[in-house]
Amino acid sequence: MSTLAAAPLVDSFGRVHNNLRISITDRCNVRCFYCMPEKGVEFMPRSEILTFEEIERFVRVAVTLGVNKIRITGGEPLVRKDLPVLLRKLIDIPGVNDIALTTNGVLLPKLAGPLYDAGLRRLNIHLDTLDRDRFFHITRRDDLGKVLDGIALARRLGFGPIKLNAVAVKNLVEEDIVPIARFCRENRIEPRFIEFMPLDAQQLWNKSKVLTADEIIETLSREVAPLVPVADPDPRAPATEYVYTDGGGTVGFISSVSKPFCMNCNRLRITSDGKLRYCLFAIEETDVRGILRSGTDEELARTIRETVSKKWIGHEINSSRFVAPPRPMYAIGG
Numbered sequence: 001m002s003t004l005a006a007a008p009l010v011d012s013f014g015r016v017h018n019n020l021r022i023s024i025t026d027r028c029n030v031r032c033f034y035c036m037p038e039k040g041v042e043f044m045p046r047s048e049i050l051t052f053e054e055i056e057r058f059v060r061v062a063v064t065l066g067v068n069k070i071r072i073t074g075g076e077p078l079v080r081k082d083l084p085v086l087l088r089k090l091i092d093i094p095g096v097n098d099i100a101l102t103t104n105g106v107l108l109p110k111l112a113g114p115l116y117d118a119g120l121r122r123l124n125i126h127l128d129t130l131d132r133d134r135f136f137h138i139t140r141r142d143d144l145g146k147v148l149d150g151i152a153l154a155r156r157l158g159f160g161p162i163k164l165n166a167v168a169v170k171n172l173v174e175e176d177i178v179p180i181a182r183f184c185r186e187n188r189i190e191p192r193f194i195e196f197m198p199l200d201a202q203q204l205w206n207k208s209k210v211l212t213a214d215e216i217i218e219t220l221s222r223e224v225a226p227l228v229p230v231a232d233p234d235p236r237a238p239a240t241e242y243v244y245t246d247g248g249g250t251v252g253f254i255s256s257v258s259k260p261f262c263m264n265c266n267r268l269r270i271t272s273d274g275k276l277r278y279c280l281f282a283i284e285e286t287d288v289r290g291i292l293r294s295g296t297d298e299e300l301a302r303t304i305r306e307t308v309s310k311k312w313i314g315h316e317i318n319s320s321r322f323v324a325p326p327r328p329m330y331a332i333g334g
Ligand code: SF4
Pocket: 261, 262, 263, 265, 266, 267, 278, 279, 280, 281, 313, 314, 315
C-alpha cells in the first residue's frame, strides 16, 4: 500500500473513524415489526452479496486507515452460512483489536460453540421482552425459549462481555423494562436500552413511540436500584453508561433521538452488498463492491477516505428536514 494509508480517517468535523460495522446479510429469521414487514420482503440475490474474501480484503485495507474495531451485523448474521470461517479470517487480521457481533440469539443454541471456537467473545443479543406473547407480537416468531437457551449457553461457554439490546418502543415494552433489568442483573449481562429510531421498513415510527432513556432511568432507579452515570464514560461509545449504586452492574442507553451523540461518532458501515455508509441514517452511499471485484487497494483506500470526508454532522431526526434513509434497517445493520 502507498503512503495514502498513513493518515487516520478524520472527517471535516475532526471525528476520527476507527469503528467499522459490517452487515454480512440482509436476511433474517425473525420479523420484528419495527424493522421489516411480516411478508413480502425481497432479499438481495447471493451474487450481490460480498464474499468472505471481499469482506476480508475490505477490512485489511480499512485497518491500514486506522480501523481497529469491528462489529458484525445483519439482518441476522448467524443465518449466513460458515460465519465462523469469516470470523476467524477477520480475527486474524493484524490491527483488528476488537470484534463483536450483534444477533437476535435464535440460532445461538446451535452456533455459540463454533463462534466461540472461532475466537469471538463479545456478543450483543437483541431481546426486547421476556414475555412469550409479547416476544411473538414483536418478532412474529415463537422463539423466546431458543434465545434464552442461547444466552445461557453463551454464558457457560465464557463469552464476555455479553450485552442485551432492547429496543424501547413506547406503549409496548414498559412492562418489560424492569424484568429485563432484573434478568440482566441476575445473569451479569449489561442491558442496553435503545430508543426507537425511524428506520423501520413500514414507516411506523413517530416521536410519540419513543420511550426515552430518561424515562427508563427514572423507572429503573425507582423500581430496581438508583442509577448514576459511570465516572469514566467512553465519549465515543454510542451507549451512555450508568451504574447501579448498589453494585448491581451497569446499564447502557442508546439515546439517538432524545440525546443524539453524533459529535462523537467514530463509525462507518458497509452493507452486505458492498455499499459504504458514513452514517446509519445516510441518504447517499458509496459502492465499493465494484472496486472489490475489479479495482485496486489504493482505489479502495481513497474511496473510504473520500466517504468519511463527505460525512455530515449527524442525523436530523429532530428536525423538519429529516428524511428516512431509502434503505431499511435490516439491509443496513445495527
Ligand atoms: S446517527 Fe449517524 S452520525 Fe449520528 S452517531 Fe449514528 S451513525 Fe454516527
